[in-house]
Amino acid sequence: MRSSVHRVGFATLFTLLFCAAMLTSSGCGGKKPTAAETIERYSQKLREAISTSVPEQGRKYQMLLIVNQVEALHVRFNQETAEFVESYRRLNADYDATRATFDQLFSDYSAKRVKARSEALDLHFQLAALATADEWDAIGKAELKLYEEVEAARPAGEGTK
């Protein structure tokens, strides 16, 4: 959801569909990183920003531990989203499935998202509290970049789970 779910999501999906149809990645400008790869890559960039910006070993260590938690949180929520979509597909295939069942499925997923977001915010504010104003410039930028890139990732070559 970089700008709009429809405009960006649809366009990206079509691009990926085309790539899949071509059975090649080179024709589409190179293989797009998977979500897992994106999480790993931008978590590492955040670690680098911390390592570069924070001179004190103690604070640096604490901040790097937080990044580990941020990374794990992204991985977990990815999995939860994959499971949600798979559950939806199964339910959607059932002509007789009730609205209440769908409402419950959506509600459960929403609860997981809100929980994950709350945890992410906790980690964000812990990170910000540990950084000085000068350090925060690079660290805050790298942190938001992680969120931006992960949400924009449209990984190819993976299954849905």
Place this chain on the structure above:
Amino acid sequence: MMVAARQRGQVLILLAAWLFFGGGASSALVVYDRPASEIKKVIKHVITNVDRRDAILSNISVWEAGQKQKDEKVTEYRGELFKTLRRKDSRRSDAEPLMTKLDATFLEMDQSFLNLRFRVKAQVTSAEWAALVARPDR
């Protein structure tokens, strides 16, 4: 909405860690399951009765227009949330009103999505539905 056809199988991956987990259930499905344009294509292929087909396609178009408006709101709130979190001195209480707005919008989007799903289903037979949601990969 409908289940994906999985020529996209390798593509439909999941992940969707929206910005600060700021995407709703229907957003995940729209992005990772099947785009509206593809749904329309399948409907045109499966539903041969012109009146029913046009009615369903019209329902989808109305839904799309509504989702577009909500997407714009989401983009606006998300931008504000971004700016807020970028500031070192921001507090959780600064972000919470924006998240409340986002959650309310996601709920509207999810309900609209499910309303459409059931509206379409009510206009097709079980056999047609099976064809609409069929996944060639499975």
